[in-house]
Amino acid sequence: MRPESEAELAGxxxxxxxxxxxxxxxxxxxxxxxxxxxxxxxxxxxxxEPGALTLVAKAGTPVAEIKxxxxxxxxxxxxxxxxxxxxLGTDGTPTIGSLFxxxxxxxxxxxxxxxxxxxxxxxxVDGTGQIVKxxxxxxxxxxxxxxxxxxxxxxxxxxxxxxxxxxxxxxxAQMATVSVGxxxxxxxxxxxxxxxxxxxxxxxxxYDPDTMTAHIRVEGFEESVDYRCDALVKRLAExxxxxxxxxxxxxxxxxxxxxAFHGHDGDVWRISVKPSDAVELAPRLGATALQFDWGxxxxxxxxxxxxxxxxxxxxxxxxxxxxxxxxxLVRASAETGARLGRFEPQPVPLAALSKGLRDQFDPRGxxxxxxxx
Numbered sequence: 001m002r003p004e005s006e007a008e009l010a011g012x013x014x015x016x017x018x019x020x021x022x023x024x025x026x027x028x029x030x031x032x033x034x035x036x037x038x039x040x041x042x043x044x045x046x047x048x049e050p051g052a053l054t055l056v057a058k059a060g061t062p063v064a065e066i067k068x069x070x071x072x073x074x075x076x077x078x079x080x081x082x083x084x085x086x087x088l089g090t091d092g093t094p095t096i097g098s099l100f101x102x103x104x105x106x107x108x109x110x111x112x113x114x115x116x117x118x119x120x121x122x123x124x125v126d127g128t129g130q131i132v133k134x135x136x137x138x139x140x141x142x143x144x145x146x147x148x149x150x151x152x153x154x155x156x157x158x159x160x161x162x163x164x165x166x167x168x169x170x171x172x173a174q175m176a177t178v179s180v181g182x183x184x185x186x187x188x189x190x191x192x193x194x195x196x197x198x199x200x201x202x203x204x205x206x207y208d209p210d211t212m213t214a215h216i217r218v219e220g221f222e223e224s225v226d227y228r229c230d231a232l233v234k235r236l237a238e239x240x241x242x243x244x245x246x247x248x249x250x251x252x253x254x255x256x257x258x259x260a261f262h263g264h265d266g267d268v269w270r271i272s273v274k275p276s277d278a279v280e281l282a283p284r285l286g287a288t289a290l291q292f293d294w295g296x297x298x299x300x301x302x303x304x305x306x307x308x309x310x311x312x313x314x315x316x317x318x319x320x321x322x323x324x325x326x327x328x329l330v331r332a333s334a335e336t337g338a339r340l341g342r343f344e345p346q347p348v349p350l351a352a353l354s355k356g357l358r359d360q361f362d363p364r365g366x367x368x369x370x371x372x373x
Contacts, residue, residue: 004041006123006131006162012037013160014129019369022156024060024098029088029331032368039097042162047137050075054120056137056165059097066096070168078169079115080106080252086262088331097161103153106256107204107217110196110294116152118167124151124159127362137165150357156368158361172219177252178232179245180214183207185292186279188214191239192295193275198235200228206255207292215245217252260291261302267332269309271299273325281323284312306336310344343372 001020003009013020019034026038039060047056050073057066063081070076081104083094100122105114121135134147151158180191188207195202195216204217216236218228229244236242245251254260261268266288273281275296282290282299289302303309309329314322326344329337346354354372358365 001035002038002041006042006125009037009039009042009160009162010125010129010131013125013127013366016364016366019366022160022368024095024101025062026092027083027085027088027090027094028098028102029090032371034366034369037160039095039160039162040093042097043095045069046163047165053168053170054137054165055168056121056163057096058163059095059161061096063094063096063099071171074171075168076171077118078108078112079118080108080112080256081115082106082256082258084257084330087258087268096164100152100164100166101154101156101161107206107252107293110205110297111201111203112169114152116149119148119152119164120167121165122148122151122161123163124161126159127364127367131162132159135165155371157358157372158367160367174222174225175217175219175248175252176225176229177204177245177247178216178218178229178236179243179247180216180236180239181212181241183212183214183240185209185282185296187239188212188292189275189279189296191236192216194236194239195232196295198232200232202232204252204255205293205295206252207296208260209290209292210260214240215247215251215255255291255293258291258300261289261300264289264302265305267303267305267307267309267336268330269299269301269303269327270330271301271309271313271325271327273297273299273323277323277325281313281325284315284318284320285309286312305333308340310340 001012003012020037021032021034023036023038025040042058042060044061045057081099100115100119103115121137123133125131183191191214192205196205200218202216203219207214216232218225233242278296278299285301287301287303291300310327329340329342
């Protein structure tokens, strides 16, 4: 099914006799059983006000189209959404609706916030076929954020987005990277924490264990960037070999899209923990490869196929203390995905609350059933 209007989308959902596999651009490889409902034809930019820093688009609008429009006005999506097609081995076209439905946010999240923090308003169709509107189209008219925040990250299980309105920001005049070499993981976390705790408005903090290098990004006006880079080099010299690197956008795009794992076999996990806990967790994983972002709070792990990484986090059977956090299985076989679940199992009280929400918004249980547990 491929609706071309919101009304047609509502009619298809209302008439559905079984489960629906909600699909934006088909890039994420998380299909569930059921008839595919593609939003790719529900495309187009409805409103763009550069002076107000707001944009409204239909959910199936390609992200590339939005980026091109913003670039012409020297603006950007500040939350730096990733493109996981090469990581997942998928094709298709990333869409703005799926980006918000999954709350996909890149390295700049530590400074600018997540995708959901930029969402101003939504229109969506619930599991009964009812069209729902919440929030507003521009910042000055936004009311009722609750459903807006709820829909971002719900993976289409509460409703199918048909339109999103969101805030954009000016593009930075300059970007620079300070790299600190010769660091093990504990040293890297200390260096990144020192950078993030400084007054120098860091917009990226990542660590590559293969090169034993931490990378710190700053953005802004040229003179400000130069000053902050010089100050960071001095401040971080006590942690390792600090210098202003030649690396540019390609480095941060690689961190954003987890390029280091491209073309390598194995399961891919995305783990969110406290940066200090990453030091304890990483050695026990037995990972083939690791990448650290968000100052160490986001760990990407390439694992042997079928590995239960959550069991390693819990310390079960090892006598080790559990490491608080959550792990998402981003890439794996269908068998592993079915056995372990894509998303972290929720605590009983939260699971009951989530079920209550799904029962309210999708009483027939037809929207991406089973995806979130």
